[in-house]
Amino acid sequence: MVNPISSIPRPDPMLPRPFRVARAIRETADVVTLELEAQEGPPLAFLPGQFTMLYVFGVGEVPISISGDPHKPERLVHTIRRVGPVTEALCQLRKGDVVGVRGPFGSAWPMEQARGGDLVVVAGGIGLPPLRPAIYHLLRHRRDYGRVYLLYGARTPADLLFPQELQRWQYTLSHAPGASPVRVTVDRAEGAWNGSVGLVTELIPYLHLDPAHTTALMVGPEVMMRFTLAELRKRGVPEENLYLSMERNMKCAVGFCGHCQLGPHFVCKDGPVFAFPQVRDWIVRKEV
Amino acid sequence: MSKTSLQQYLSEHPFFRGLRPKDLAWLAELAEPLALEVGDYLYREGDQSKDFYLVQEGLVRLEIHTPGRGALVIQTLGPGEVLGWSVMLPETRKTFDAHIFQAARLLAFDAAAVRQRSEEDHHFGYELCKRFSRVIGGRLQATRLRLLDLYGQPH
Amino acid sequence: MSKGQFVLERSGLEQLLQALKAEGYQTLGPTMREGAIVYDELQRLEDLPIGYTDHQEGGTYRLRRRSDEALFGYNVGPHSWKRFLHPPLLRLFRSHRENGKLEFESEDEPIPKYAFFGVRACELAAIQIQDRVFLGGPYQDPHYQARREQVFIVAINCTQAGNTCFCTSVNSGPKAQTGFDLALTEVLEGDRHYFVGEVGSEAGARLLDRVAHRPAEGSEWSQAEALVAQAARQMGRQLDTEGLKEMLYQNLEHPRWEEVAARCLSCGNCTQVCPTCFCTSVEDHTDLAGQMAERTRRWDSCFTADFSYLHGGSVRVSTRARYRQWLTHKLATWQDQFGSLGCVGCGRCITWCPVGIDLTEEVAAMRSAPSEQPWSVPPAGGAHV
Numbered sequence: 001m002v003n004p005i006s007s008i009p010r011p012d013p014m015l016p017r018p019f020r021v022a023r024a025i026r027e028t029a030d031v032v033t034l035e036l037e038a039q040e041g042p043p044l045a046f047l048p049g050q051f052t053m054l055y056v057f058g059v060g061e062v063p064i065s066i067s068g069d070p071h072k073p074e075r076l077v078h079t080i081r082r083v084g085p086v087t088e089a090l091c092q093l094r095k096g097d098v099v100g101v102r103g104p105f106g107s108a109w110p111m112e113q114a115r116g117g118d119l120v121v122v123a124g125g126i127g128l129p130p131l132r133p134a135i136y137h138l139l140r141h142r143r144d145y146g147r148v149y150l151l152y153g154a155r156t157p158a159d160l161l162f163p164q165e166l167q168r169w170q171y172t173l174s175h176a177p178g179a180s181p182v183r184v185t186v187d188r189a190e191g192a193w194n195g196s197v198g199l200v201t202e203l204i205p206y207l208h209l210d211p212a213h214t215t216a217l218m219v220g221p222e223v224m225m226r227f228t229l230a231e232l233r234k235r236g237v238p239e240e241n242l243y244l245s246m247e248r249n250m251k252c253a254v255g256f257c258g259h260c261q262l263g264p265h266f267v268c269k270d271g272p273v274f275a276f277p278q279v280r281d282w283i284v285r286k287e288v
Numbered sequence: 289m290s291k292t293s294l295q296q297y298l299s300e301h302p303f304f305r306g307l308r309p310k311d312l313a314w315l316a317e318l319a320e321p322l323a324l325e326v327g328d329y330l331y332r333e334g335d336q337s338k339d340f341y342l343v344q345e346g347l348v349r350l351e352i353h354t355p356g357r358g359a360l361v362i363q364t365l366g367p368g369e370v371l372g373w374s375v376m377l378p379e380t381r382k383t384f385d386a387h388i389f390q391a392a393r394l395l396a397f398d399a400a401a402v403r404q405r406s407e408e409d410h411h412f413g414y415e416l417c418k419r420f421s422r423v424i425g426g427r428l429q430a431t432r433l434r435l436l437d438l439y440g441q442p443h
Numbered sequence: 444m445s446k447g448q449f450v451l452e453r454s455g456l457e458q459l460l461q462a463l464k465a466e467g468y469q470t471l472g473p474t475m476r477e478g479a480i481v482y483d484e485l486q487r488l489e490d491l492p493i494g495y496t497d498h499q500e501g502g503t504y505r506l507r508r509r510s511d512e513a514l515f516g517y518n519v520g521p522h523s524w525k526r527f528l529h530p531p532l533l534r535l536f537r538s539h540r541e542n543g544k545l546e547f548e549s550e551d552e553p554i555p556k557y558a559f560f561g562v563r564a565c566e567l568a569a570i571q572i573q574d575r576v577f578l579g580g581p582y583q584d585p586h587y588q589a590r591r592e593q594v595f596i597v598a599i600n601c602t603q604a605g606n607t608c609f610c611t612s613v614n615s616g617p618k619a620q621t622g623f624d625l626a627l628t629e630v631l632e633g634d635r636h637y638f639v640g641e642v643g644s645e646a647g648a649r650l651l652d653r654v655a656h657r658p659a660e661g662s663e664w665s666q667a668e669a670l671v672a673q674a675a676r677q678m679g680r681q682l683d684t685e686g687l688k689e690m691l692y693q694n695l696e697h698p699r700w701e702e703v704a705a706r707c708l709s710c711g712n713c714t715q716v717c718p719t720c721f722c723t724s725v726e727d728h729t730d731l732a733g734q735m736a737e738r739t740r741r742w743d744s745c746f747t748a749d750f751s752y753l754h755g756g757s758v759r760v761s762t763r764a765r766y767r768q769w770l771t772h773k774l775a776t777w778q779d780q781f782g783s784l785g786c787v788g789c790g791r792c793i794t795w796c797p798v799g800i801d802l803t804e805e806v807a808a809m810r811s812a813p814s815e816q817p818w819s820v821p822p823a824g825g826a827h828v
Contacts, residue, residue: 013582014535014740018545030441039544057540058729058736083442083754098545100538125439155439187434189361194389196347196364199430205302206368221438227429249752251725254582257743258722259750261772264779269581285695287764442755 013254016055016100017041019076021093027079027161031126032091033067036076039098043073047108048133049245049273053253054078055100056089063250063268064090065130065219066104071140076101079129079161105253107273109134109217110243111141117213118146120237122228124153124200124220128161130245130272131219139172148173149207150182153200153220157186157193200224204231211236219245222283229276242276246283263288291316294395303342303370303419311412314405319395330371330386330394337380339396340372346392350384359387363427373420375399376406448659449651451627451638456514457488458654459597459625463558466650468595471527472560473520478506480520482527485560492517499605499679499790501799512636515561515629518605519789523718524566525573527557528590535586535725537737550586558595562623564616565608565787567598569718571622575781576721595646598623602630602670606679607790609803613684615787617674625651628667639667680790680803683810687784690810691775695767697814703805704763706798711744713792713800714769719785720744745769770802 018039025033038044044052046066055061062084068077082091093099111134119138123131131150138148150169154160166182173181183203185196196203201224214237218228225244232242248267251257260267263282265274282288289297295316298304304312322341324330330341330348341348347366351359362384365371371394374380378399406413451459463470464486472485475492485491497517498505509516538547562570574591577584598619601608610616619626624647627638639659642648659667714720724743729736743750746765751758759765777785786802793801 012536012549012585014738015549016536016538016547018547055727057538057545058727058733060727061725061738096543098540098543100545100547153439155437159439185364187437187439193361196366197349197361198363198365199433201433202426202430203366206366223433223436224438227433247753248758249750251723251743255580256577256582256584256721257724258745259724259743261768261776264776266780281692287759287761288695288768 013102014252016053016061016102017044018098019101021095021097021099022075024093024095028159030082030091031079031159031161032082032093033077033079033129034090034093034099035068036078036099036101037074038076044076044101044104045073046070046076046104046133048111048137049109049130050104050106051130051253051272052076052078052101052103052105053250054080054086054090055102056086056093057098057100059089060086061100061102062086062090063105063247063253065245065272067129067132069136070133071136079126079132081126102253105268107269107271109137109273110215110275111137114215114217114241115141115144116146117215117241118209119148120151120204120207120209120214120216120232121149122151122200122204122216122218122220124218124224124228125155125159126161127219127221127224127245128152131217132162132165134217135169135173139169142173142175145175146210146213147175147179147208148181149209151200151203152182152184153224154184154186156188156190157195158190160184160186199227201227201231204228204235207235209235209237212238215241215243217243222246226283239276239280243273244276244279245272246274246279247272289321294319301342302368303423307415308412311415315397318397318401320398322392322394322396324388324392324394326389326391328388330388331382332385333382335382337372337375337378337382337399339399340370340375340402341397342395343367343369343371344393344395346388346394347390348392348394349387349389351387352384359385364389370419370423372399373423375402376417376420378403448664449640449642449656450659450663451640451654451656453488453514453636453638455655456627456638459650460485460488460560462650462653463560463595463597466595467556468558469555470558470560473515473517475506479504480506480517482520482522482524482559488514491515491561496603497605499607499794501607501793501801502796503799504794511631513629513631515599516603518601518603518608519563519566519791521716521791521795523716523789523791524559524562524570525718525721527555527559528570528594529573529577529584529587529721531742533586533740535738535740537735539735541734554589554593556593557590558597560597562596562598562619563601563789564598564619565610565789566718567596567619567622568610568613568615568787569789570596572719572781572783572785572787573721575783576719579781595650596623596625596643598626598643600626600628600667600671601674602628604674604677604679605790607793607801608678608788609680609682609790610788611675611678612680612682612803613784613786613788618671623647628671630663630666630670632666637663639663678788680788680793680801682786682788682803682806684784687806688775688778690813691771691806694809694814695771697809699805699808699812700763700767703800704761704766706800707762707766708797709746709748709762709765710797711746712795712797714744714746715742716791716795717773718787718789718791719773722750745772770805773802774806 019036023035067079248260255269350362577587601617623643627640773785
């Protein structure tokens with residue numbers, strides 16, 4: 001005789017945990033950073049590259065990459081761009097508001113495998129936040145890596161994220177005096193912009209690298225990532241050292257809803273970070 | 289840099305790599321080092337193509353002036369980039385100003401000399417045209433991608 | 444666990460049904476409703492579609508009277524057991540907002556204790572496939588698990604196959620091999636009507652002890668085997684699974700996709716009736732006061748226009764892309780994901796497609812005229828110095 005089970009055993013991967021907004025920072029006109037603290041229980045430990053599902057009470061849930069420091073998990077940080085109703089609601093939250101958090105989910109940036117070689121981090125637009133935890137990791141373990149570059153492309157100077165950190169990283173990511181590891185470029189200059197103007201992929205041919213021992217991490221619009229991959233391959237970086245973060249529609253983040261499939265891969269659990277060989281044959285196909 | 293080490297330097301550069309040693313030697317001989325300060329102009333809109341340039345240090349900004357909006361930035365070019373592909377087309381005039389905005393060191397290669405050698409030695413001319421085509425192709429591709437405004441709002 | 448072979452008379456089967464109910468099982472099985480055989484609660488054997496059979500073809504399903512009083516003389520209808528283990532609509536949690544705090548509670552309605560009475564071999568295979576999806580990965584679906592753990596399964600071996608059946612092509616029938624508590628084969632022989640059975644678990648053995656049964660004679664067992672073998676020979680369709688994954692991967696741009704897309708209505712019927720399709724979506728609602736919210740999960744289909752929506756538009760816009768996604772998932776990428784085919788050869792997608800699209804035909808068409816598309820396509824990117 002089987003006893004009827006009357007409650008769902010914990011942990012239920014679909015059940016959010018409440019987190020309070022400790023700080024809301026307006027980064028640009030359509031981007032907000034939220035720093036969250038657990039309403040109760042332990043902080044959320046995560047690896048660089050992972051994401052959570054953020055739930056706004058009664059509105060909905062969206063996957064957002066974690067953009068904070070993995071060594072400081074007491075503040076769970078997300079940087080969110082306003083592109084739809086849920087992200088709009090997230091961008092309007094104030095200190096003290098409470099959201100639901102599920103996670104962390106997904107695969108992480110290959111910080112271990114990249115040790116001992118050069119590292120190129122390429123971020124396009126809102127692609128910088130998912131890479132920031134990797135940069136924090138690099139800063140903590142700087143001597144484990146060779147030359148490090150951060151190539152960051154944004155639409156206009158007004159859309160640049162984390163400008164003060166970018167300036168600091170120019171020194172702290174450097175492997176030698178005078179090296180300029182951070183190369184920022186905009187598609188369109190406005191106002192008193194004193195930096196580069198051009199596509200971020202145009203910065204790749206002239207980096208001083210040992211391509212055979214270089215790992216690349218990239219996040220951005222898929223078109224930009226395809227061209228970034230092409231430029232890095234031209235430089236001779238091995239395909240298995242190229243890592244990208246993919247995005248697809250997600251409803252569950254645990255491999256059950258089926259929405260995030262990219263060929264045989266579930267972006268939520270096989271990704272979002274993929275090595276290029278895993279997705280090479282799928283990202284060039286239309287409507288896959 | 290001595291002319292021999294300059295030849296070595298050119299032979300390793302992505303643009304010049306693969307040219308015949310005698311062509312590299314000729315180019316090394318032709319090269320004129322330039323040092324420019326912030327605010328200097330390499331050339332201005334309307335100028336004839338006097339030289340083509342290899343940027344070694346600093347940043348060059350391609351600009352175009354328009355009343356009421358001042359200088360609009362088309363593109364910036366940094367270390368390693370080649371500037372002045374129109375050198376192969378003598379009839380063209382510069383469409384943009386090339387404005388130095390980070391102190392720059394460049395190598396200048398005299399346009400007329402390059403064109404004359406290209407006419408006399410078609411192998412050299414063809415090799416240069418292939419390389420300039422790649423530069424133009426890359427700029428065109430990048431420009432088209434920038435036009436897509438990929439970082440813009442999805443709708 | 445002893446796999447004893449036994450015989451139940453028809454009256455013994457009625458006892459079995461009542462014994463299940465006495466044990467507290469909500470006993471579900473085939474019954475006729477609105478011209479189809481669906482799965483619903485059974486009170487007694489008479490609720491079964493006695494003396495009926497189903498005539499199935501592409502886009503066709505009709506019930507017809509048999510010349511005998513077989514209890515299980517048909518194949519499968521539009522329902523599959525997934526509607527009980529993986530409910531079409533389910534509340535996931537409730538949350539309420541009070542005094543600046545947010546609380547979340549998992550859905551805690553009592554989990555029904557089901558007995559599935561009359562599960563076909565292909566359906567058993569489908570349940571095992573969904574077990575891998577929901578329980579075999581890094582996360583487990585607790586709603587599926589809670590229901591699955593309690594299920595009692597009485598399997599029925601098919602003694603006839605339908606026009607759209609092809610379980611033999613994918614090794615999922617017609618005989619139930621594992622995963623059942625009891626398995627039965629119905630035998631009608633002259634004026635005898637009995638069931639030859641196999642015990643598949645401790646729970647099955649215990650339940651069997653509560654009903655009148657006896658060991659099977661060799662001749663009864665052979666008769667049962669012969670009937671099942673007959674079903675295996677009657678398969679109306681056939682699917683060549685040799686190198687199927689590679690063949691589909693190499694033909695993602697085959698012109699046949701365009702051709703099937705011209706017929707496909709992207710209505711999603713196939714995904715609803717398929718016993719292994721598992722895609723879902725979620726919906727969030729609040730009450731008017733804005734203090735209580737809940738999230739529900741419902742079945743979804745990869746054929747819907749915004750299934751693959753990604754800020755700005757869907758990734759799979761055309762019907763072609765969506766049909767291709769469904770078929771290549773079912774027969775190719777499923778193998779990379781879960782180590783088996785996603786298809787059990789039940790034929791429901793063929794029967795319930797309004798325009799009768801037949802995936803076995805689509806696969807055969809691509810095999811017979813493979814396109815030249817290479818599997819590995821060079822990535823984009825142009826020349827740049």
